[in-house]
Amino acid sequence: MDAVEIDTVLVPVDASDQAVTAIEYAVAIARRYDASVHCLFVLSQELVEAIEDDAVESDAVAADHETVMDAAAEIAGDVPVCHSSAHGFSPSRLTVHPGSVILDAADDVAADFLVVPREPLNGDPGEVLGKAAEYVLMYASQPVLSV
Numbered sequence: 001m002d003a004v005e006i007d008t009v010l011v012p013v014d015a016s017d018q019a020v021t022a023i024e025y026a027v028a029i030a031r032r033y034d035a036s037v038h039c040l041f042v043l044s045q046e047l048v049e050a051i052e053d054d055a056v057e058s059d060a061v062a063a064d065h066e067t068v069m070d071a072a073a074e075i076a077g078d079v080p081v082c083h084s085s086a087h088g089f090s091p092s093r094l095t096v097h098p099g100s101v102i103l104d105a106a107d108d109v110a111a112d113f114l115v116v117p118r119e120p121l122n123g124d125p126g127e128v129l130g131k132a133a134e135y136v137l138m139y140a141s142q143p144v145l146s147v
Contacts (some may be wrong), residue, residue, distance in 0.1 A: 004143070006033035010111035012040045012132065014071070015064040018088045018117035018147070023072045025113040025147050027079050034082035039072050042063045042098055042132070045089040060127045084109075088132070099135025106142060114144045 011026035013019035013110055023039065030037045044062070057106035069083050086105060088098035118133040133146050 004033070004112075006030070006035045006112040007110055008036055008100070008111045009113045009115060010034075010038045010040060010109060010130075010142075011115045012042050012105075012117070012136075014042055014044070014069065014117075015069050016117065019068060020071055020075075020147040021050075021131055022115045022117035022147050023068075023143060027076045027081075029080045029115065029145070032085065033113075035112070036082065037072070037076060038105075038111060039069060039083040040102065040105045041068060041083060042088045042101060043085065044061075044076060044098070045087075048087055063071050069109045071133070097135070098132035099139070102132055102136050103140060110144055114140055114142050116144055116146050117144045118141055 004038070006029065009026045010136070011019075011022050013023065023037070026037045029035070047056065048062065051058050051061060053063045065085060070083050086101045088101050102114070102116070105111075112134060116133045116136050137144055137146055
C-alpha cells in the first residue's frame with residue numbers, strides 16, 4: 001500500500017513544449033496512483049491583452065487550448081483527464097498572478113499532487129508557466145514535481 005493517496009493530479013499548461021512534458025509526468029503519476037489528471041490552461045496577461053486589442057484571434061487561442069487538450073487525452077489513454085482554463089492575472093487585484101491562480105485551482109479541484117512545467121522565459125506571450133513554477137514550489141501545500 002502506498003503511503004501517499006493521490007486522487008487528482010493538477011498540471012498547469014500553456015502552448016509550450018514543456019507543458020506537454022509536464023502532462024506526460026502527470027499522467028504517469030496518475031496511472032501509478034489510479035488517479036485522474038486535471039489540466040489547467042493558464043492564459044498570460046500579454047495574451048489576454050492581445051486578444052482584447054484584436055492583435056491575437058481568440059479562435060487561435062481556443063485552437064491552441066484544444067490542441068493541448070487533445071494531446072493530453074492522447075497521452076493519457078485510459079487515465080481520466082479533464083480541463084479548465086484561467087487568466088493568470090487580474091488588472092484589479094495584484095495578488096492574482098499565474099502562481100496564485102494555479103494554487104487556487106489546485107484547491108478548487110482538490111488536487112493532491114501538482115506537476116508544474118519549469119520553462120525558460122523566452123518572451124513568448126503564450127508561455128506563462130515559467131513565471132509561476134517557483135511560486136508554486138514555494139507555497140503549494142500539495143507535493144509538487146517541477147519538470
